[in-house]
Amino acid sequence: MISPAFASILASGRAQFNVRAVEARRRFPSLDMAAFGAFLHDSVDPLVVAVAAAAPERVGGVTLAAYDMALALVGHGLAGPAAKNPFLNTVWRELAPQFAPLLATAPVELLGMLSNAAIHLCTVAGARPAQWQQELAAVAPQVGSVVQLRAVGQVLAWRAGVAHFRLGALAAADTLPQALALAAFGEPGAQWPQVRAQLLDYPWRGNADGREFGAFTGLGGNFATPPQVRATKDGFIVRSGERHYLLVADAYGAVLHGATAQEFEQANAEMPSAVRLEGTTVHIGARSIALDLPAGDITIAANAHTLAITSPWTHAIRLLPLA
Template identity: 45%
Template structure:
């Protein structure tokens, strides 16, 4: 792949330092993939260098230096092909729209975007594509000081249900227009915030119908066998064979977190479901309820259906 004149210029100007970084990485790990480094420089660093050059040419060299250093580190970690492609995408699709912010603080901003995308991609139930698209849309409203908070709020909206309390607190620290845009609301942040805090199933678009979580491990899901449910105070405990977790759900998704057998055994057991559910087999359908949530499971399905519940 041919590099842009901008990146060729910066690489040539900093060749001794950049070569020293690569040499150090080679010494540290015999399997360092120079071909992967060259591909990453062309695929992710070049578009970013051009974007920064267009708006802050005095910062291009600093961004290239920080971006190259992080790229060497990521190559040294020997990411899978899938994760390398994701990093390529987040730099092109999110860092480039945020070039103004990257130019101000290249190292922490690129590290934050990269780590966030990898975290979402590795969390069952989270939607990394949605997170990246929304972060790019919000780029005109984001500053270096607000990037982490915006990223957390958008991650919550993209399915990271366990971020709920932290995301609300982070949004409180944002300018009102930014908080409203990040959450997808209009009008008053105080009103939207009160509604979100009062009802985990409320969204600016209306009450959510619920969410579905799970799937068979053979098809990439989290459960090797149909899950059993028990009710907890912070969510729904799930046991599927040897896997035990706490399922945290709200209007924007559900995530599963490690839990112990003792926690599962101490929780309130499921009971026959008070109604059928179109997403699950009706035979032996079981359910558990919390203060605001009902979860359904069937011994013939690897999925859990979670919905609002008012008792």
């Protein structure tokens, strides 16, 4: 059963809603009305209830906007019980109601923004959508506008593993009130200029152990053959078989993009003087790290902040902070 608030709006505008549904079926011939009804019940109703409590005078307009957007999302197969990834359903059901005051004033912008973010996060291998949702819900009471929501959403997407968002996220954080920016990074009480400078200068801030990235494609991984890497200023160009990639990694995650053979050939093969490999031990300044790889054929590459380690015996790339 849907809530009384939602049921009342649907009943009072039945003719209008029916016209919209008929038009949507023309635009989306495969639109499953049973799936649409389920999405209304499970994911639209909670946000209608939240707006009815926060701004009852606006609940009608919000419902109409949500209804139209729901038709399109279900029509495209992005929402509803049969959606390839159910995260968008969850965002509407659990996250959008946390922003009821903003939803009341800008339903199309807010639902569009959250929907696009949910869809994008689920396309980034290694991203952590559940973390993004949880952290965004935690700062919801401090978000005072759709503009702020867009900025903090970008910051939290970076923190949830979308590593190539790093510079854009820092720029977005600069537009936020300092208290909100610090809350997004889980550092209330700190000073934003200092935190920002550290994040900008050192991509591995808060992660001294680094990370391992990649696996064999036959096991759902990224690489058909053991990868080779060369360094660039902001990441690594990776070659695996005939394919080439740009790997961007930092404290929060690692993301793979397409690259070219020419970019691989032009990438840096030189090593910083502070890094050296002896047998199965890599030395980074005064640190020594024993590698769990067979001796011989271990290859290392480094840029200003990250060391990448590969071997013909593994499909994974070991990424270590240099500082």
